[in-house]
Amino acid sequence: MGExxxxxxxxxxxxxxxxxxxxxxxxxxxxxxxxDMGAEVIKIEPPKGDPVREQGAMPNGFSWYFAAFNRNKxxxxxxxxxxxxxxxxxRLIQDADVMVDNFRPGVLARMGFDEAxxxxxxxxxxxANINGFGSTGPYVDRPAFDFIAQAMSGLMSVNGAEGEDPxxxxxxxxxxxxxxxxxxxxVSALRARDLNGEGQHVESAxxxxxxxxxxxxxxxxxxxGNLPERTGNNHPLVAPYGLFKTSDGEIAxxxxxxxxxxxxxxxVGVGHLMEDPRYDNNEKRFARRNELQVLLDEEISKExxxxxxxxxxxxGVPCGRVLNLAETFSDPQVQAQKMVIDVDQPGxxxxxxxxxxxxxxxxxxxxxxxxxxxxxxxxxxxxQSGFSSEEITALQQDGVVTLGKRRISLGTxx
Amino acid sequence: MGExxxxxxxxxxxxxxxxxxxxxxxxxxxxxxxxDMGAEVIKIEPPKGDPVREQGAMPNGFSWYFAAFNRNKxxxxxxxxxxxxxxxxxRLIQDADVMVDNFRPGVLARMGFDEAxxxxxxxxxxxANINGFGSTGPYVDRPAFDFIAQAMSGLMSVNGAEGEDPxxxxxxxxxxxxxxxxxxxxVSALRARDLNGEGQHVESAxxxxxxxxxxxxxxxxxxxGNLPERTGNNHPLVAPYGLFKTSDGEIAxxxxxxxxxxxxxxxVGVGHLMEDPRYDNNEKRFARRNELQVLLDEEISKExxxxxxxxxxxxGVPCGRVLNLAETFSDPQVQAQKMVIDVDQPGxxxxxxxxxxxxxxxxxxxxxxxxxxxxxxxxxxxxQSGFSSEEITALQQDGVVTLGKRRISLGTxx
Numbered sequence: 001m002g003e004x005x006x007x008x009x010x011x012x013x014x015x016x017x018x019x020x021x022x023x024x025x026x027x028x029x030x031x032x033x034x035x036d037m038g039a040e041v042i043k044i045e046p047p048k049g050d051p052v053r054e055q056g057a058m059p060n061g062f063s064w065y066f067a068a069f070n071r072n073k074x075x076x077x078x079x080x081x082x083x084x085x086x087x088x089x090x091r092l093i094q095d096a097d098v099m100v101d102n103f104r105p106g107v108l109a110r111m112g113f114d115e116a117x118x119x120x121x122x123x124x125x126x127x128a129n130i131n132g133f134g135s136t137g138p139y140v141d142r143p144a145f146d147f148i149a150q151a152m153s154g155l156m157s158v159n160g161a162e163g164e165d166p167x168x169x170x171x172x173x174x175x176x177x178x179x180x181x182x183x184x185x186x187v188s189a190l191r192a193r194d195l196n197g198e199g200q201h202v203e204s205a206x207x208x209x210x211x212x213x214x215x216x217x218x219x220x221x222x223x224x225g226n227l228p229e230r231t232g233n234n235h236p237l238v239a240p241y242g243l244f245k246t247s248d249g250e251i252a253x254x255x256x257x258x259x260x261x262x263x264x265x266x267x268v269g270v271g272h273l274m275e276d277p278r279y280d281n282n283e284k285r286f287a288r289r290n291e292l293q294v295l296l297d298e299e300i301s302k303e304x305x306x307x308x309x310x311x312x313x314x315x316g317v318p319c320g321r322v323l324n325l326a327e328t329f330s331d332p333q334v335q336a337q338k339m340v341i342d343v344d345q346p347g348x349x350x351x352x353x354x355x356x357x358x359x360x361x362x363x364x365x366x367x368x369x370x371x372x373x374x375x376x377x378x379x380x381x382x383x384q385s386g387f388s389s390e391e392i393t394a395l396q397q398d399g400v401v402t403l404g405k406r407r408i409s410l411g412t413x414x
Numbered sequence: 415m416g417e418x419x420x421x422x423x424x425x426x427x428x429x430x431x432x433x434x435x436x437x438x439x440x441x442x443x444x445x446x447x448x449x450d451m452g453a454e455v456i457k458i459e460p461p462k463g464d465p466v467r468e469q470g471a472m473p474n475g476f477s478w479y480f481a482a483f484n485r486n487k488x489x490x491x492x493x494x495x496x497x498x499x500x501x502x503x504x505r506l507i508q509d510a511d512v513m514v515d516n517f518r519p520g521v522l523a524r525m526g527f528d529e530a531x532x533x534x535x536x537x538x539x540x541x542a543n544i545n546g547f548g549s550t551g552p553y554v555d556r557p558a559f560d561f562i563a564q565a566m567s568g569l570m571s572v573n574g575a576e577g578e579d580p581x582x583x584x585x586x587x588x589x590x591x592x593x594x595x596x597x598x599x600x601v602s603a604l605r606a607r608d609l610n611g612e613g614q615h616v617e618s619a620x621x622x623x624x625x626x627x628x629x630x631x632x633x634x635x636x637x638x639g640n641l642p643e644r645t646g647n648n649h650p651l652v653a654p655y656g657l658f659k660t661s662d663g664e665i666a667x668x669x670x671x672x673x674x675x676x677x678x679x680x681x682v683g684v685g686h687l688m689e690d691p692r693y694d695n696n697e698k699r700f701a702r703r704n705e706l707q708v709l710l711d712e713e714i715s716k717e718x719x720x721x722x723x724x725x726x727x728x729x730g731v732p733c734g735r736v737l738n739l740a741e742t743f744s745d746p747q748v749q750a751q752k753m754v755i756d757v758d759q760p761g762x763x764x765x766x767x768x769x770x771x772x773x774x775x776x777x778x779x780x781x782x783x784x785x786x787x788x789x790x791x792x793x794x795x796x797x798q799s800g801f802s803s804e805e806i807t808a809l810q811q812d813g814v815v816t817l818g819k820r821r822i823s824l825g826t827x828x
Contacts, residue, residue, distance in 0.1 A: 137750030200776035336551025
């Protein structure tokens with residue numbers, strides 16, 4: 001192509017180098033999103049590696065759980081318990097744009113990297129910490145875990161069946177939401193740096209993120225003082241709503257307002273109920289929800305799931321099946337959205353993982369590199385950062401860094 | 415102050431104007447986060463306003479649910495069904511940086527604003543759409559709702575008690591996660607615009623966002639083909655773990671690995687169990703989880719919740735109470751983190767709402783303006799955008815725009 005050809009658009013975080021000190025889940029999820037957006041993410045691992053490397057199923061010897069949270073990253077192994085390791089980190093910080101950790105608040109400072117030192121090393125550095133409860137307040141030193149954050153955020157208190165105990169959600173939602181908020185905060189802080197010339201500190205906490213997901217459950221409680229009740233799959237305020245029985249399984253139907261409810265009842269052939277004095281407003285319908293359920297199930301059970309899903313959606317009524325993961329991942333819509341992708345991991349064959357939840361049409365997220373083997377990039381990163389061959393050898397001999405094996409390109413997806 | 419005084423740092427999105435066509439939940443949450451980060455968010459409402467204005471409890475006449483999702487926004491009323499209204503939008507687009515909607519895919523184009531037209535009006539515009547299923551694939555025209563997105567993403571299939579049916583989570587998690595992804599995508603696209611000079615289209619879908627929250631549940635299924643089971647508050651793989659009975663209520667304990675489990679058992683006074691041949695690895699413990707639960711409950715029930723929470727946290731074991739919303743919001747930690755704030759709404763008194771889940775230390779999120787009354791800023795925005803008084807009067811007389819009343823400043827929080 002000639003020189004006139006348009007150069008390819010740069011990814012949103014092209015040219016941004018992220019030092020990633022995070023482990024396990026919330027932090028690696030955050031830094032992976034930065035990598036998906038084009039940042040160079042350098043995962044700094046202890047000599048034994050992120051513990052997730054040894055967790056979960058490992059077809060062909062590589063953890064798919066680790067892979068799912070570590071695509072688009074490089075790996076270097078650095079012993080941060082040693083003074084020499086800390087010196088290496090200090091040098092890397094000088095060339096970095098972002099450093100993110102998910103240690104408890106204060107741990108990084110105790111390792112010798114407090115705010116003043118970081119600012120001295122690199123005033124443009126954006127630092128970020130994902131933690132359990134926040135860095136101020138009485139619980140600042142408590143260890144955190146998703147289950148506890150779910151319990152303490154009020155999240156569990158509203159989940160569960162009517163008359164039953166509070167129940168957690170199975171997804172580690174507080175980890176992931178905190179990670180997502182942190183990624184949003186980091187990109188925002190990078191933009192503030194573009195405007196102001198200086199970095200700053202970003203923080204997100206699992207409990208705070210979970211609280212922010214309470215939506216109208218929170219606003220109604222704050223406005224009225226009434227605690228929300230657990231209602232399982234039923235809507236706490238609207239009826240009919242929930243799961244209905246077809247001839248070959250259930251369907252979920254969400255008629256969230258009177259307009260949509262009318263479409264639903266019309267489609268079921270019982271539109272007259274909207275005029276029936278027993279059911280002509282939501283309050284009455286809610287009081288007689290069980291009666292309505294029987295009535296609707298009787299009609300709906302006359303035809304099959306697929307018929308109802310097609311008919312109701314065409315009528316503008318939100319409706320679908322409760323899918324298990326096998327069904328979700330083989331759903332034609334989920335496939336059209338490329339929400340499951342195959343990543344070639346040289347030496348280990350293809351690894352299947354989730355796709356990209358944010359779609360940008362001009363600079364789409366893509367897998368630029370597979371999840372790294374432990375320490376695969378130690379040598380290259382240190383060389384780029386100006387360490388001489390002699391220095392690298394000495395660091396290696398002292399056990400401060402580990403040079404991982406280079407990836408072998410198979411050239412095929414076996 | 416002299417001219418040498420440092421000017422205050424600019425907020426991350428200072429100078430960014432967002433046209434916000436969204437309604438109800440996912441979109442207003444997204445645009446509120448942009449406003450929290452300093453963007454000027456112009457909420458463009460139909461003559462009757464965002465339906466949420468009439469929903470939920472309304473102490474002193476203002477919906478706290480609406481307030482919770484619409485701080486840091488201005489409001490203009492514009493009838494987009496009229497040609498004149500569309501012309502007004504076209505003029506506003508020329509001065510905007512971002513336009514976000516949560517219509518179904520294609521609706522905006524059918525209103526006359528397809529990709530080509532938008533690019534012609536403003537090639538630097540970042541456009542964004544939050545939808546249910548994505549803008550390609552067979553379900554593109556289906557109506558969406560959180561309950562249906564939970565059902566179809568596999569999310570419900572893993573939630574719920576052992577042996578019981580799939581259960582939704584009470585929070586409208588698919589709305590909020592999609593909104594959060596979209597905000598992350600928009601700020602990323604703004605940064606790409608800084609690099610490339612052009613805007614682009616950002617999209618996030620409720621089902622895709624929900625799928626991305628499946629974490630190791632997804633990777634384990636993809637690696638093994640085994641569907642995850644519902645296990646309620648128990649961990650699917652690790653025991654002991656979950657809720658334990660103290661003398662005055664339950665505590666949630668999450669000993670997620672052997673090191674933490676040892677600390678837990680030591681603190682309970684049964685550290686020897688780790689050596690007991692019946693319990694000396696996770697597989698055995700998992701098989702005898704009920705037996706262990708009885709054994710641990712017996713010890714733990716000898717003392718009170720507060721004692722255990724203090725003791726276990728000090729020992730490094732993640733532990734806490736299951737709090738309801740009243741307890742969460744009055745928790746000293748949540749208060750230290752300012753996760754509930756009072757916003758003075760002139761004319762209506764203070765409104766209590768959730769605080770900011772992302773903390774930036776140099777340019778913190780803040781409430782720059784309370785949630786707007788309907789159309790409060792129509793006149794000011796139109797004037798700023800170059801509409802003459804005559805034009806504004808004509809638009810008003812034709813019912814294309816509505817000039818809301820100005821806010822009355824009470825000057826006190828009653």
